[in-house]
Amino acid sequence: MVSDEQLQVEKAEYICTLTINRPERRNALTIDLMYRLGDTLRALGEDGETRVVVMRGAGEKAFCAGMDLRGGMTVAQDEMEKKGNPLDYLRSGIIECRRPVIAMICGAAVGAGCDVAAACDIRMAADNARMGINPVKMGSVYWPVGTQSLTNVVGRTWARELFFTGRFVEAAQALRIGLVNHVVPAAELHARTYALAQEIAENGPLAVAATKAIFNRLLERRRPSEDDVADMMTLVNSVESSADRKEGLRAFIEKRKPDFAGR
Amino acid sequence: MEENVLLVEKKDYVCTLTINRPEKRNALTVEVMYRLGDVLEELKDDSEVRVVVLRGAGEKAFCAGLDLRGGIQPDDAEKMQKGNPMEYARGSVMDFPKPTIAMIYRNAMGAGCDLATACDLRVASDTLRMGINPVKLGSVYYPEPIQNMINVVGLAWAKELFFTGRFIDAETAKEIGLVNHVASEEELASKTYELAQEIAENGPLAVSATKVIFNRLMKYQKLSPEERAEIEALRDVVAQSEDQREGMIAFMEKRKADFKGR
Numbered sequence: 001m002v003s004d005e006q007l008q009v010e011k012a013e014y015i016c017t018l019t020i021n022r023p024e025r026r027n028a029l030t031i032d033l034m035y036r037l038g039d040t041l042r043a044l045g046e047d048g049e050t051r052v053v054v055m056r057g058a059g060e061k062a063f064c065a066g067m068d069l070r071g072g073m074t075v076a077q078d079e080m081e082k083k084g085n086p087l088d089y090l091r092s093g094i095i096e097c098r099r100p101v102i103a104m105i106c107g108a109a110v111g112a113g114c115d116v117a118a119a120c121d122i123r124m125a126a127d128n129a130r131m132g133i134n135p136v137k138m139g140s141v142y143w144p145v146g147t148q149s150l151t152n153v154v155g156r157t158w159a160r161e162l163f164f165t166g167r168f169v170e171a172a173q174a175l176r177i178g179l180v181n182h183v184v185p186a187a188e189l190h191a192r193t194y195a196l197a198q199e200i201a202e203n204g205p206l207a208v209a210a211t212k213a214i215f216n217r218l219l220e221r222r223r224p225s226e227d228d229v230a231d232m233m234t235l236v237n238s239v240e241s242s243a244d245r246k247e248g249l250r251a252f253i254e255k256r257k258p259d260f261a262g263r
Numbered sequence: 264m265e266e267n268v269l270l271v272e273k274k275d276y277v278c279t280l281t282i283n284r285p286e287k288r289n290a291l292t293v294e295v296m297y298r299l300g301d302v303l304e305e306l307k308d309d310s311e312v313r314v315v316v317l318r319g320a321g322e323k324a325f326c327a328g329l330d331l332r333g334g335i336q337p338d339d340a341e342k343m344q345k346g347n348p349m350e351y352a353r354g355s356v357m358d359f360p361k362p363t364i365a366m367i368y369r370n371a372m373g374a375g376c377d378l379a380t381a382c383d384l385r386v387a388s389d390t391l392r393m394g395i396n397p398v399k400l401g402s403v404y405y406p407e408p409i410q411n412m413i414n415v416v417g418l419a420w421a422k423e424l425f426f427t428g429r430f431i432d433a434e435t436a437k438e439i440g441l442v443n444h445v446a447s448e449e450e451l452a453s454k455t456y457e458l459a460q461e462i463a464e465n466g467p468l469a470v471s472a473t474k475v476i477f478n479r480l481m482k483y484q485k486l487s488p489e490e491r492a493e494i495e496a497l498r499d500v501v502a503q504s505e506d507q508r509e510g511m512i513a514f515m516e517k518r519k520a521d522f523k524g525r
Binding site for chain 1: 397398399400401402403404406409410413417418419420421422423425426427428429484486490493494497498500501504506507510519520522524525
């Protein structure tokens with residue numbers, strides 16, 4: 001559980017802060033970073049000095065702007081084999097972490113960044129927050145488990161609108177639909193987040209951990225089965241290999257609207 | 264069993280159940296909880312009742328929580344038959360085949376909040392304080408009311424409420440959907456009975472069938488006996504912890520608890 005350049009780990013008064021530290025890339029997640037975060041969260045569950053985890057991004061521009069697949073292809077193959085899909089590994093690390101995890105969101109939380117924030121237990125956002133998951137705009141499908149976890153947060157009506165439009169929502173809208181618990185002025189984000197973390201840290205840590213375990217148990221039945229996930233991944237992969245997907249990527253690179261043909 | 268801990272009045276198809284222990288801020292004794300379940304059982308098939316309003320007596324509280332030592336203690340046979348009193352009361356409210364409205368005057372805390380959340384609709388006074396705070400005492404609440412809270416306010420706010428143990432005011436409760444309506448203390452009753460009346464004027468078979476549909480749709484959320492046992496084991500570990508003792512002692516000594524995580 002060591003801090004490195006990309007991930008800072010700081011502990012003070014029972015609160016552990018995990019900072020994604022790649023402000024120059026708007027804190028986009030490399031594969032390596034997702035594994036480090038997943039490992040750290042798993043270790044923090046057993047750490048008696050940590051009662052609440054705060055996840056944040058460095059700088060003012062973004063909590064996390066998504067995935068940065070260029071940034072970290074150096075990951076060892078055996079780590080991939082052991083830990084599986086890196087985003088799934090990170091998301092399950094947050095969900096299964098015994099301690100409550102609070103996302104402190106300044107600026108963009110989009111794509112995988114929105115997914116990660118939605119997996120946290122509580123979200124505190126600055127008034128400049130923008131959130132959403134937009135792969136459909138590029139002719140691509142998002143992953144089923146992330147789709148489920150966001151649906152658990154905002155309900156199926158809004159989850160569908162978000163995933164079908166690929167729209168990013170502003171802070172006020174995010175608050176209305178329950179995607180974030182609180183919206184505060186950017187200047188107060190830090191103080192308000194840590195006041196909330198402190199409020200939880202003062203409660204009985206065993207009781208809080210058991211309460212989180214109950215939440216997880218109650219939600220377990222809403223998780224798709226392995227067979228369902230396999231079915232959905234087949235569907236995802238068929239879209240990934242479509243002509244539309246290629247057109248979507250090309251249009252994105254050429255900064256124009258894609259012309260989808262539906263095949 | 265004395266009748267007067269729970270008042271039952273029927274008028275214009277609306278039946279009002281009043282928890283009548285104002286001197287104890289309507290805290291729930293075992294007797295009140297069993298009685299509430301029994302009365303709802305009787306009202307199930309009563310065609311003169313289309314809507315139930317649940318409220319507390321007096322000016323201080325809807326219900327301030329549990330009072331397990333107060334009131335008349337039921338005999339062992341009744342305990343055996345009805346099981347955990349809070350589960351019996353909550354289950355009766357949830358399974359009741361007609362709409363239930365909680366009319367919340369000021370405080371709905373702990374088991375009071377639990378009971379209000381088990382009702383279908385909630386109308387509260389603007390002086391509301393509502394929440395469930397066992398984590399502050401190092402203790403864990405029960406899974407069913409946590410599920411109810413998720414269903415009512417959504418996952419994120421349910422977590423914030425149960426992790427912080429905070430009591431929230433009327434404005435926040437309205438904002439997050441924990442209560443349907445807020446009214447001044449003077450207007451609370453008229454607003455509540457207007458809503459009850461509005462429902463009572465609809466086709467009672469249709470309304471009742473609609474409630475049964477809601478209940479069926481939620482049925483998959485009920486825990487299996489294995490899952491329940493697993494959660495109970497988890498709760499037992501916390502119940503036997505040093506933190507739980509410290510929480511109780513701190514509460515009685517009116518100081519902040521110093522939790523160690525063991």
